[in-house]
Amino acid sequence: MAANATPETNVPAITSKEIRQVFWRQMFLQASWNFERMQALGYCFTMMPVLRKLYAGKPEEMKAAVKRHLEFFNTQPYFAAPIFGFSMAMEEKLARGEDVDPASINAVKVGLMGPLAGVGDSLFWMTFRPIAFAIGVALAMQGNIFGPILALILFNIPHFLVRWYGVTLGYSQGVNLIASLQGAALKKLNEGAGVLAMMVVGGMIATMISTKLTAVATIGGATVNFQEVLDSILPGTVPLAITFLIYWGLRKRMSPVTLLLIILVVGILGNAIGLWA
Numbered sequence: 001m002a003a004n005a006t007p008e009t010n011v012p013a014i015t016s017k018e019i020r021q022v023f024w025r026q027m028f029l030q031a032s033w034n035f036e037r038m039q040a041l042g043y044c045f046t047m048m049p050v051l052r053k054l055y056a057g058k059p060e061e062m063k064a065a066v067k068r069h070l071e072f073f074n075t076q077p078y079f080a081a082p083i084f085g086f087s088m089a090m091e092e093k094l095a096r097g098e099d100v101d102p103a104s105i106n107a108v109k110v111g112l113m114g115p116l117a118g119v120g121d122s123l124f125w126m127t128f129r130p131i132a133f134a135i136g137v138a139l140a141m142q143g144n145i146f147g148p149i150l151a152l153i154l155f156n157i158p159h160f161l162v163r164w165y166g167v168t169l170g171y172s173q174g175v176n177l178i179a180s181l182q183g184a185a186l187k188k189l190n191e192g193a194g195v196l197a198m199m200v201v202g203g204m205i206a207t208m209i210s211t212k213l214t215a216v217a218t219i220g221g222a223t224v225n226f227q228e229v230l231d232s233i234l235p236g237t238v239p240l241a242i243t244f245l246i247y248w249g250l251r252k253r254m255s256p257v258t259l260l261l262i263i264l265v266v267g268i269l270g271n272a273i274g275l276w277a
Contacts, residue, residue, distance in 0.1 A: 011096045012053055014088055014171070021049040022084055023167050029077045038074035043084075050088050054095035064102065065091060071106050075113035076120025081163045083112050085170020093174075128158055130200045137208070209239035211267075214277045238276070 029042035047069050055062040075083070087105060094100040136151025213227040230237040242263075249259050270276045 011092075012056070014050060014053065014092050018049050018053060018088070019167060019171060022046055022088065023081075023164055025049070026077075026081060026084055026163060026167070029080055037070065037072045039077070039080070040070050040073050043073045043080070044069040046084060047087060047091070050091060054091055061095070068102060068106060071109075073109060073113060075117040076124065078124055078159055078162050079116040079120035079166065080113075081166025082170035083109055083116065085167045085172070086112070086174060088167075088171045089174035124155075124159070127200065128155055130204060134200065134204050134208070205239050205243050206236040209242060211238050211242060211276055213238060213275065215275050 025046040025048075028045060029039050032041040032045075033039060034041070044066060047065075051062060051065045051069075055065055069087070073080075086108060090100055090105045090108075094102060094105070132154035133151045135154060136147040136149075139147030139150060141147075213230070215226055217224045217226070227238075234240075246259055246263075249262075250256070267276075
């Protein structure tokens with residue numbers, strides 16, 4: 001439909017039913033992922049209830065809409081929710097003949113998927129997930145079977161909230177969403193999430209890596225306990241050093257399985273000769 005067309009009054013409005021359908025369908029955004037268009041097929045699948053309702057009895061417009069949402073798309077899957085909401089609002093305006101350029105719908109999708117991917121990765125993969133599973137692991141190490149269950153609950157509460165309110169707010173705000181997501185607040189949120197994530201990782205290193213040096217040496221008639229010396233300089237030095245060595249190995253493209261085997265062998269040998277416990 002061309003821009004500046006006469007608005008149509010017989011186009012059905014999107015209701016809470018379609019919003020709920022999009023909310024649940026977005027869970028399958030990555031169910032059919034490919035290297036050419038990434039999440040495009042999942043995006044189109046999610047939008048289908050809306051497209052079927054808006055373009056019912058209009059096969060050409062329907063084909064154009066499906067092609068529009070099969071274009072390249074890739075972002076953090078949870079933070080795709082506000083983009084779905086925006087697409088719903090814009091498709092509704094386009095179907096009614098309002099002044100909407102079809103190409104602008106994809107243009108905005110492409111413009112939003114990068115910034116939202118950064119925020120989503122920082123919040124979920126680097127903040128919520130480490131916090132939730134650190135709590136779960138701490139309980140599990142004490143023999144509490146509720147540990148992994150609690151971890152999943154803590155992680156999925158913000159996950160589902162972002163998905164639901166992302167869709168609903170994206171739809172209700174429409175183009176106003178762009179201004180709110182492109183402001184300085186988004187950048188500050190991303191930076192704050194990154195800082196919080198590093199603090200969480202630092203806390204996990206200090207509390208969950210319990211390696212301590214047991215080696216002692218006699219120097220000038222005095223017994224030197226290396227662990228006590230390191231603790232007087234910087235507590236948690238050994239766990240921190242191990243973490244940096246693992247990070248170095250990952251940067252050198254070493255396989256995680258290889259690193260785990262190295263840690264296992266070195267740990268057993270070091271304990272056997274009395275170097276650490």
